Amino acid sequence: MSRASRHPFPSGPVCRLPLVDKPFRYETIKSYLRRLTMLNHLPDGELCFYLDGTDELGRDLTRFLTPTNLELLAAVTGYNPARLRHTFPVQESLISADLPFTERRRRALHPQSNPDVLPDPIPACTLCAAARQPRGAKIMQWAPQNQRVCFQHQRWIGPPGRGYGRRQVDLSRTPSIIAAARQHQRLIRRHGRDRAAMFINRSHFVAVDLDDRRIIQRTVDDRLQSLLPEGETVCLSNDDAVTAARYPVAVALATIIASPRWRTQLAAPAHIAGPALRDLTRDINAALRLRHPWTPGWKRCELTEWILELRPGTRLRDLSTLLEQNPPNPCLSEGEDS
Template identity: 30%
Template structure:
């Protein structure tokens, strides 16, 4: 329904309606409106906490657009992050889940520290996608199993897209979000591809103890975190993950010791070891980047 017609029917000014219902606006109108920090139109439709709406005398479900941090009603300790429509039982009781409640507060602290865009539209989005693509033996740590036992008891069996799966995973996803949102840890991620690095050690300590670093492509695809690091490498330095790994082997071998790597014709050396012209340039660029950022042992 057009905004002018809705305004005539409701008696609410058209400008007020446009700010309240962004879907009424065109892309040009949205560009001129002060809506920073609000959910994008048609994104994140969710059901408000049933206990909150009942307290205000509303007997029906209230549908609204939510930001990614609005997955828990902290007042009533309810999980509202899964887009389920139905009775209040679909909104999980978190009164016995302090880790999930703590993760919600941590999520908000990350936003205050790094900003809505960096946390929700980049770090949290990537963390959730990486966690979902990890195999269960990595993603489902002891904390995850403990939270699932609180929800279901021993011997539980739940579909992977179930609400309790999402809720039990939330603390891990926020822990990974912390790493991906931090400029320090984001810079540490692609620093070395040959051995467990600071980033991987911190990830095992705080997110997934069973994580195994594997920067190969056995089936034509990188492991999810390796794929993310590959993207970071390409944005920072240009080379692909495989190029960067091979460049690091050459750089740390000692064969280039004593050379001015920024002046020496590394491209010619790479050609002599069998690399194509394009790959020689990529390897040389990666080695020069390492010479600037990584002292050799």
């Protein structure tokens, strides 16, 4: 039924829906309304029209996050509005229509996930969602960037979180990805959500760059053999399995570059920056176990670009000169490794 042919809802008391289910953590309102519609066998768009006067939710994801619409949602679900705010927060002073759409969307999301929330909703863990009603419904959520793994069921939930028609990636045979996810949590506790998200994003691009250069290809391929069912292959570089296989490399690198030592010492004069660059090169090669040792002289390398950002005005050949003047000490590296 089109919007023009609909009649407005009658005024007066609102009856609670016969069947309701509590919202999933970080669930989008569109996903929650779709589940309630399926659970109560309502016509498509009925709850959307009830909340917002339109058959479909508009592109502006904050348009129905108002005190009035939250009260309406609480009336049909029977849940306390304060409880619904934990999943669907209402921040009246922060969702002004004068703000850009992307800013309104960011501020309308869960307060705890604002600093590093994923730009698009992703499916929740299918095994966790199986306990919700109706059975088999797909739950979409605004997950924070550190929520890459379901630790309970050992599943990769994103990003990208699409799966391209396959089941979510099973991580039970790749404990290194589970360990990387726990290290990601420790990074957040140590450096905060904002800085941890920045380091992980930078490291992700470095991992993609190293994989494209075929430097970590063997490591990624070994993990893919454990992640994919027998006989199945991937042909897209942003597939869930490929992203999961690169994830430990990104976390290991983020753990190194997150140290405040590099930001201060690499920006210092040459007699301080030289030894720091030597130590950074040694730590990266030891942690990532690269097929070919990385050096700051690589052209069009994300790691090199990061170092050049810390040293404005420095040229690429200047980094090579700094490293030649302060070569790594093999004896020191062996002593530390032992």
